[in-house]
Amino acid sequence: MNHKHLFAIFAAFAFCSSCNKNIYAPALYHHDIAYQPKPASFDAVKSANYLSGGVNLYTDETGIDLVSAGQVNFSQGYAFKGSNIAYGAFGEFGDYQSGVSHNAPYNFTDKFFGAFGARVSGDLFTSYGQTDFRFIGFEAAYSHEFGAYTDFRRFLSQSTSYHIDTRTELYTVGLTSEIIFHNRKTTNIEHGIRLFIGTTLGPDPYANSDYYSVTALPKPFSRLFPKASYFLNVRRFFGVLDAGSEITVRAGYKF
Numbered sequence: 001m002n003h004k005h006l007f008a009i010f011a012a013f014a015f016c017s018s019c020n021k022n023i024y025a026p027a028l029y030h031h032d033i034a035y036q037p038k039p040a041s042f043d044a045v046k047s048a049n050y051l052s053g054g055v056n057l058y059t060d061e062t063g064i065d066l067v068s069a070g071q072v073n074f075s076q077g078y079a080f081k082g083s084n085i086a087y088g089a090f091g092e093f094g095d096y097q098s099g100v101s102h103n104a105p106y107n108f109t110d111k112f113f114g115a116f117g118a119r120v121s122g123d124l125f126t127s128y129g130q131t132d133f134r135f136i137g138f139e140a141a142y143s144h145e146f147g148a149y150t151d152f153r154r155f156l157s158q159s160t161s162y163h164i165d166t167r168t169e170l171y172t173v174g175l176t177s178e179i180i181f182h183n184r185k186t187t188n189i190e191h192g193i194r195l196f197i198g199t200t201l202g203p204d205p206y207a208n209s210d211y212y213s214v215t216a217l218p219k220p221f222s223r224l225f226p227k228a229s230y231f232l233n234v235r236r237f238f239g240v241l242d243a244g245s246e247i248t249v250r251a252g253y254k255f
Contacts, residue, residue, distance in 0.1 A: 022161060022162045022163055023060070023061075023062060023162070023163045023164075023205060023206055024152075024153050024156060024162060024163070024164050024165070024205075025060060025061070025165045025205035025206070026145055026150075026153075026165055026167055026168070026170055026205075027067055027069075027094065027096050027113045027115065027145060027149055028092070028115050028143050028145060028170055029060075029061070029165070029170065029200060029205065030061065030172075030200060030225045030244075030245060031056070031058055031067075031244075031245075031246055032115075032117065032141040032142075032143045032170055032172050032200075033119075033139055033141050033172055033174065033196060033198060033227060034071075034073065034090070034119065034141075034240075034242055034248065034250075035194060035229040035231060035240045035242055036050075036075050036077065036086040036087075036088065036119060036121045036139075037050045037075070037077055037086070037192075037231060037233070037238060037240070037252075037254070038077035038078070038079060038084045038085070038086045038121075038123070039077055039078065039079040039084065040079065040132050040180050040182075040190060041079060041125070041127045041132050042127070042130060042132070042182065042187070043079065046078060046079045046080070047076070047077065047078045047079070048076070048077055048254050048255070049074070049075070049076050049254065049255050050073070050074070050075045050076070050077060050086075050088070050238070050252055050253075050254050051073070051074050051252050051253055051255070052072070052073045052074075052238070052240065052250045052251060052252025052253075053070070053071065053072050053073070053250065053251065053252065054070070054071055054073075054240070054248055054249050054250030054251065055068075055069070055070050055071075055248070055249060056068075056069050056070075056071065056094075056242075056246050056247065056248035056249075057069075057246065057247055058245055058246025058247070059245065059246075061206050061245070062206075064098075065096065065097060065098055066096075066097045067094055067095070067096050067097070067246075068094055068095055068097070069092050069093060069094025069095070069113075070092070070093060070094065071090060071091065071092040071093075071248075071250070072090065072091050072092075073088060073089075073090045073250065073252070074088050074089055074090070075087060075088025075089075075119070076088060082124060082125060082126070083122065083123065083124050083125065084122060084123050084125065084134075085120070085121070085122040086119075086120070086121050086122070087118070087119065087120040087121075088118065088119055089116070089117070089118050089119075090116065090117055090118070090119065091114070091115070091116045092114065092115045092116075092143075093112070093113070093114045093115075093147075094112075094113060094114075095110050095111070095112060095113075096110065096111045096112075096113055096149045097110045098110075111147070111148045111149035111152050112147045112148045112149065113145055113146070113147040113148070113149040113150060114145070114146050114147045115143050115144060115145045115146070116143070116144055117141060117142045117143030117144060118141070118142050119139070119140065119141045119142075120139075120140050121137060121138065121139040121140070121176070122137055122138055123135075123136070123137035123176070123178065124136050124137070130181055130182050130183070130184060130187070131179065131180070131181040132179070132180045132181070133179055134176070134177065134178035134179065134180065134194075135177060136175065136176075136177060137175065137176040137177065137178065138173070138174070138175060138176065139172075139173070139174050139175075139176055139196060139198065140171070140172065140173045140174075141170075141171070141172045141173075142169070142170070142171055143169070143170050143172075144168055144169050145168045145169075145170075146168065150168055153165070153166050154166050163205060163206070164205075165203065165205030167202065170200055170201075170202075171200065171201045171202070172198055172199070172200045172201070173198055173199065173201065174196050174197055174198015174199065175196070175197060175198065176194055176195065176196045177194070177195050178192060178193065178194035178195070179192065179193055180192035180193075180231070188234065188235050189232075189233070189234050190231070190232070190233040191230075191231065191232060192229075192230070192231030192232075192233075193228070193229070193230055193231075194228070194229040194231070195226070195227075195228055195229075196226065196227040196228070196229070196244075197224055197225070197226045197227075198224065198225065198227075199223050199224050199225070200223075204223055225244060225245065226244060227242060227243065227244035228242075228243050228244070229241065229242045229243070233254070236253055236254045236255065237251070237252070237253060237254070238251070238252050238253075238254055239251045239252070240252075
C-alpha cells in the first residue's frame with residue numbers, strides 16, 4: 001500500500017469522526033450471528049443441548065455509537081457421519097448509547113432495546129486423528145427487535161436530517177470454516193476456531209450517507225462482515241469468544 005492510499009484512509013476516518021452522526025440502524029445489524037456449538041466426531045454422545053449466557057460490547061458501523069448488551073442462548077447440536085447441524089433460539093437486551101451528544105438528536109438519551117430470534121448452522125467435515133476439519137459450513141440468523149430504541153428510530157424517520165433504518169426484523173446468512181480438536185491425553189478438553197463471513201439481507205442503512213461517501217472500502221465488500229470465534233469445552237462446561245466489530249463472551253453448560 002503506497003503513501004497516497006494510507007493518506008486517503010486516514011483522511012476518511014478523520015472525516016467520519018468529525019462529521020455529524022446521522023445514521024441509526026437496528027441494534028443487532030451485523031451482530032446477530034453467534035457461534036453455535038456442536039458435538040464432534042470423537043465425542044461419545046452425538047447429540048447435545050447447549051445453554052449459555054454472556055455479554056457483548058460493540059459500536060455501530062461508524063464506530064461512534066456504543067451498544068452494551070446481555071444475551072441468553074439455547075441450542076441443540078447433532079453430529080452425523082461427515083456432517084453436523086445445530087439450531088436454537090436466543091434473547092438479547094441492552095442499551096444503545098450515542099457517542100457524540102452534541103450531534104445527537106435533541107431528545108436522545110440512552111435507549112433500551114430487546115431482541116429475540118433463532119439461529120441455524122451446519123457443516124461438512126472430515127476427521128484426522130483427534131481433529132475435525134469443518135471445511136465448509138453455513139450460518140443463518142433471524143432476529144426481531146423491540147423497545148425504546150426501535151420506537152426512537154421510527155420517530156426520527158419523519159425527519160430528512162437522518163438516515164434511518166426502521167426495520168425490526170433482520171435476516172443474516174454466511175459461510176464458515178472451522179477446526180475443532182482435543183489433545184491426545186486430555187480428550188475431555190476441546191478447542192475450536194471458526195471463521196465466518198456473511199451479510200445481512202435487505203437494504204444497507206449506511207448507503208447514500210456521509211459514511212459511504214468517504215469510506216475506503218470498495219463495494220460490495222462494504223456489505224460483508226467477518227467474525228472469528230474461539231470455543232473451549234471442558235467436560236460439560238464451555239466458553240465462547242466471538243470477535244468481529246464486537247466482542248462477545250459467553251459461558252455455558254452442555255447436557
